[in-house]
Amino acid sequence: MTTGTGWRTTFSETMAGDGGTRPCELRLDVDVPGLLHPLADVEAGLRGRVRIPGLADDPAATGTLHIAPVARRRIRYRLGFTALDGRRLHLDGWKSVSFRHLLRSMTTLPATVTDESGAVVTEVVVRFDLRRALGPMLRSARLTRAGDRDDLAPRWDGSPGRLEVWYTTLTDPATGTGFWVHHELVAPAGGGAPHLHGWATAFPQDGPPVFARFGPHDWTEPAAGHVLGTPAATVTPHRLTGSAGTLSWDLAGDGEAGTLFTFPRWAWRTGVLPGAQVVPQPSARFTGEIRVGDRTLRVDRAPGATAHIYGHGNARRWAWLHADLGGGDVAEVVAAVSTRPGLRRLPPLPFVRLRVDGRDWPAGDPLLAALRLRADLALPTWRVHGRIGDHRLTIEVTQPPEHTVAVDYADPDGSPAVCRNTERADALVLVERRSGGRWRTVREWRLDGTAHAEVGDRA
Numbered sequence: 001m002t003t004g005t006g007w008r009t010t011f012s013e014t015m016a017g018d019g020g021t022r023p024c025e026l027r028l029d030v031d032v033p034g035l036l037h038p039l040a041d042v043e044a045g046l047r048g049r050v051r052i053p054g055l056a057d058d059p060a061a062t063g064t065l066h067i068a069p070v071a072r073r074r075i076r077y078r079l080g081f082t083a084l085d086g087r088r089l090h091l092d093g094w095k096s097v098s099f100r101h102l103l104r105s106m107t108t109l110p111a112t113v114t115d116e117s118g119a120v121v122t123e124v125v126v127r128f129d130l131r132r133a134l135g136p137m138l139r140s141a142r143l144t145r146a147g148d149r150d151d152l153a154p155r156w157d158g159s160p161g162r163l164e165v166w167y168t169t170l171t172d173p174a175t176g177t178g179f180w181v182h183h184e185l186v187a188p189a190g191g192g193a194p195h196l197h198g199w200a201t202a203f204p205q206d207g208p209p210v211f212a213r214f215g216p217h218d219w220t221e222p223a224a225g226h227v228l229g230t231p232a233a234t235v236t237p238h239r240l241t242g243s244a245g246t247l248s249w250d251l252a253g254d255g256e257a258g259t260l261f262t263f264p265r266w267a268w269r270t271g272v273l274p275g276a277q278v279v280p281q282p283s284a285r286f287t288g289e290i291r292v293g294d295r296t297l298r299v300d301r302a303p304g305a306t307a308h309i310y311g312h313g314n315a316r317r318w319a320w321l322h323a324d325l326g327g328g329d330v331a332e333v334v335a336a337v338s339t340r341p342g343l344r345r346l347p348p349l350p351f352v353r354l355r356v357d358g359r360d361w362p363a364g365d366p367l368l369a370a371l372r373l374r375a376d377l378a379l380p381t382w383r384v385h386g387r388i389g390d391h392r393l394t395i396e397v398t399q400p401p402e403h404t405v406a407v408d409y410a411d412p413d414g415s416p417a418v419c420r421n422t423e424r425a426d427a428l429v430l431v432e433r434r435s436g437g438r439w440r441t442v443r444e445w446r447l448d449g450t451a452h453a454e455v456g457d458r459a
Contacts, residue, residue: 009036012048012140012254014133015109015126024111024124025051026079029254030065035143041071047238047252049287050081052113055122056089058082059287059300060239060252063091069106073097077109089121090114103130142258151259151268151280152227152237154185155310161189161412163275163313166227168240168253169322169423169452170286170304176449177297178203178403178423179290179304181240181249183228185219189413194219196230200244201405202292203423205449209405210292212245240286251288251299253281253306260360262332262353264367268310274338275311279322282330282355304452305330313411314456316344319377319384321397322452323427325445329356331429333384333395335375339458348375350384352393354429356443361431362388379404379420379455392439394430397453419456427451 009032016025028048036042046063050056063079066072076094083089093111098104107128113121128134156164164185171178183198197215204210214232222228227235233242240251260282261268267276285301303324315336323331335350350373354361362369373386373393384395403424410416427447432439 008033008143010140010142011137013128013137015128017124017126021122022055022124023053024126025049026077026109026126027051028061028065028077028079032067036067039070041068043067046077046079047254050079050091052122052124054084055113056081056083060250062238066094069097075106077111088116090116091124093124151278152306152308154222154228155271155308156185156187156194158187160187160191161312162187163309163311163412165309166235166306167309168251168284168286168304168306170251170284170299170302171324171423171450171452172290172297172299172302174300175297176205176424177290178450178452179249179302180421180423180452181233181242183233183235184409185228186216186410186412187219196228198233198244199407200242200247200249201421201423202247202290202297203403203405204292205424209403209422210247211405211407212247214242214244246291246293248291249289251286251290253284253286253304260330260332260353260355262334262351262366264365267367271310273311274340275309275313275315275336277307277309277334277351279305279307279330279332281306282332283324283328303450305332307332313339313413313415314417314458315339317348317377317457318455319348319375319382319397320454321395321425321427323429323445323447324450325354325356325429325447328358329445330354331395331427331445335377335384348377350375350386352384352395354431362391377455382455390434391442392432392434394428394432396428397451398426399453399455400424400426403449415458417456417458419454421454423452424449425451425453427453 012029014027031045044065046065049059050061058081061079061081066076074094079091091111091113093109110125167182169180181200187194195216196219199213201211217230260279263276267273268278282305290297316339318336321333331354335348337348349370351366351370376383381398399422404422406420408418429445431442433442
């Protein structure tokens with residue numbers, strides 16, 4: 001049993017060993033409904049990497065973990081994964097908890113690997129190394145509100161004239177390549193059939209961006225466990241797959257830091273504003289493959305994020321930034337001018353949210369902080385700056401023209417818009433505090449070619 005149904009417990013676990021018939025390594029992310037405690041009898045979700053040299057190396061393995069160390073004296077792991085030769089394999093094993101030999105029984109996992117027919121392929125024994133793996137596991141543990149996970153789920157209620165967007169951006173740490181995949185649900189203002197379309201772009205260091213579109217496809221209710229799905233692209237909370245033109249991708253994402261509310265939480269929950277954006281996965285790490293023509297890029301824990309937008313359409317003018325600041329810290333900016341009468345003549349309103357050391361800043365309602373900031377939107381360089389209490393914030397973003405792609409599209413009412421996007425922007429994020437009559441630097445981050453940014457307007 002668990003308590004606190006409004007919460008989820010997540011952590012990462014690594015086990016390895018040369019026992020059984022061959023070496024094996026498991027790098028797993030565990031998602032437990034509720035608050036995990038010693039008397040738990042609960043089934044959790046598993047995803048991660050299964051590596052068995054010569055047999056499999058799948059970063060997108062999924063399965064379940066039955067945790068019942070006291071009630072059943074067992075912790076059972078079940079995983080499905082793909083072998084190097086394309087076969088689907090299944091790993092099934094459990095830790096038999098013995099209170100006389102507690103440490104050994106809680107850290108040793110014997111398991112059997114079978115194929116689709118049930119035939120045994122191999123047997124393995126992996127162990128949890130207390131000296132090397134305990135610290136990282138404890139540091140990875142998070143307690144998040146279960147509702148935050150719903151912030152990725154579709155919001156559209158069937159109303160005409162609505163636009164819903166999911167987009168993921170990442171940077172491969174090995175090559176510096178940026179990647180952007182963008183999915184849009186459009187419900188026409190005239191009441192026509194809703195459709196899903198989108199695009200993907202690779203931003204290599206050694207060449208121009210490679211851009212391609214997919215869709216449109218008729219909108220259908222997503223399958224269980226999916227955010228959306230079409231013949232060209234699928235999104236689940238932990239995996240992105242799809243193809244567009246010469247691009248294709250298969251990426252497993254992890255990271256359970258909780259939703260980053262760039263806009264106020266009440267604005268996202270109620271939909272009272274013309275539009276709102278949140279980041280359900282603000283500090284994700286992506287592993288898998290991106291194919292660009294005949295080149296295959298294998299990424300391993302590439303930093304990135306997945307965001308979600310819902311509203312009546314694009315703003316009149318806007319700018320956006322996602323900056324991975326390292327160590328789980330991120331900065332998110334959305335500065336926009338509304339299309340609504342009476343609001344369209346106002347200057348851009350910048351919503352800014354930093355998550356540093358697990359805390360969100362500015363504290364309180366992001367709308368109140370936005371009223372104290374200014375945004376200067378231009379290309380190639382745009383800025384957000386202003387004072388919040390006794391702090392001064394400066395964010396400066398430069399989008400290199402040679403690494404920026406322009407994308408045109410239409411709102412639900414047919415109005416044209418264009419965005420200019422890059423996943424290879426430079427950015428400065430500076431927080432200062434007034435002390436002794438002088439401004440002193442509190443935190444400063446500089447990103448060279450790894451910031452994700454966009455400036456858009458009505459075409």
